[in-house]
Amino acid sequence: MRDIAIVSYAQSDCVRDAGARNEVELIMPVIKNALGAVGLNNAQDVDFTCSGSCDYQQGAAFAFVLGVDALGAVPPIKESHVEMDAAWALYEAILKIRMGHADSALVYGFGKSSPGELPAVLSQQLDPYYLGPLWVDSVSLAAMQARLMLDQGLISEQDMAEVVVRSRRNAMANNPHAQLKGEVSTESLLAQDRWVSPLRKHDCAPVSDGATAMVICDLEKAHAWGVPYAIIRGIDHRMETHNLGARDLTRSRSTEQAAAACGVANGEVEIAELYAPFSHQEIILTKALGLSETTTVNPSGGVLAGNLMMASGLSRIGEVAQRIIAGECKRGVAHATSGPCLQHNLVTVLEAA
């Protein structure tokens, strides 16, 4: 099977409200940066382009089509879109390259969540007969998941606060694009009121606007371009039932399955970037991926430091790739999620060339 390389990655700042910038204005700078890093001009210079976004976030129908205005799509390009996180757009692009239909691809994701009320918008991804009409929001569902774990003694509120402390600290040290960063203490966090009990506000990822982009290619192309890269050694995704009551919410079976399928355990995991929009979910994922004490989890701060809905999954992969390319480590794992309470999970194993 053809090995695939990540040759560049760019992300915008995570901001609470991108204000006047429309989709194109959000996307264009990161695409320019991702392409420019490899000496490319526009989407004409790659064989395939794939994006991830969700129109419900900003309430603008076919916003993803307008995003194509950022690409330079004349003459026509081969292009596709997933109404999902762009990590799944990467998955599609990888399949395209593995099938021999492309040697290189541009992948990007964008999310402008500020115009709407994100937790309410996300309630409409639930089953439309039993849960959608109740408008059960994403924060409430995660809160029930957290309580299951607290009740069973699998985690403590102290554990959850420690996840937040580490996120803010790592974001401060390593992530110029983070929205939330800084030095906080578990005591000060635990002194805060609960928001959707048992969750406190800081247990939940912020609502962010922004975009991310990545260029991938086969190894021959990477050598031809003469650029450093990280190799995608394995990628797999699995999904669980939409019926929350039928799932064991205290673990992530789909992450366990995806991790086994893409070979997470085949070597040391030096760093891991996990898409955990709620603090307790980082603990679930760490366990599901079988990570040990020696793994540095979320060196970027993860999505608790900034959550680009529909783009942060691709960012997780980009963050690991970037650190491998910079020579900071040799092997890492990235995780992306979608759906309520970690319903659908994608795991990627990345290695140095």
Next chain:
Amino acid sequence: MSQSEILSQEFELGFTYTRSTGPVVGRFLTALRDRNIVGIKGSDGAVYVPPMEYDPNTAEELSEFVEVGQAGEVVSWCWVSEPRESHPHDTAFAWAMIKLDGADIPMVHSVRVEREADMKTGMRVKVQWADEPRGHITDIACFVVEGAESPLGAAGMNAKREMITGMEAPIYLKYHFTAGAATSRFLGKVRQGKLVGQRCPSCNNVYIPPRGSCAACGVATEEEVEVADKCTLESFTIVYIPIPNNPIQPPYIIANLIPDGANISFIHLLSECVNEEIHIGQRVQAVWKPEAEWTYAMDNIKYFKPIDEPDVPIEQIGKIPAAGVPAAGAPVTGREG
């Protein structure tokens, strides 16, 4: 480049869906209407409430319905101290996963108690029916503490009524929509009665309305270019059917128009014309509303009307400079009104 204000407005997006329920969901909703609750047996015998159509583990089609109790145990819960507008209750309440008596799989619904301290994992709760069940998940108004008094009517009053086969499931979402920087600048100029596009630094095409990029080149556009309100007809269609909520009465003409000085068309209405005589290459000009009515909208221009200028040959459409048709010799006039 001038800095203009950020334009934004509130809007509500509505999807007025009616969903067909199929035999499994329909059976559950029919039971709810009759103030009963049914589950379904999964492949391993576990009882799912609400019933699933297919077993989540084996994908087997399920069909063995089981009536379950109207009370049960809270498996997990969260406390919503500040309900959202979309939530079913407007004062603090709990969402809970509730395992009904006779069920194995918990369901998600709301529990109403006075305060968070009244909630406890493992507590017993019972259904509080809506006043007028109609075959909808909200026929369960909420759950309440099992021992509590509830103003509950008699159950199963008329089991002979028809099976529920559909349900209304409208979705309304509110947004605070912000126009992009390019759109804001464009609309700011429209408010002053000017049409201002943006030129691509790479291919020199002028876009109107501008979106901040050249779609062909994939580069940002910044240079602003005022174009004329005289246009050439690139294409058009005559609309004969009424469109719901559109105040314009058919027949009317929608046209792709390229203003002098721009290279890409926009869409607007044509009027003051004989519909049958409209043709590609025809010259038209904007008919503006009175200046006092100008706002941040393209309908500052009521419509475009034909003017007495020679047709533009097809190969010249989209290539006319802002000063007007070069060889025609006709004086370039300012806008009327």
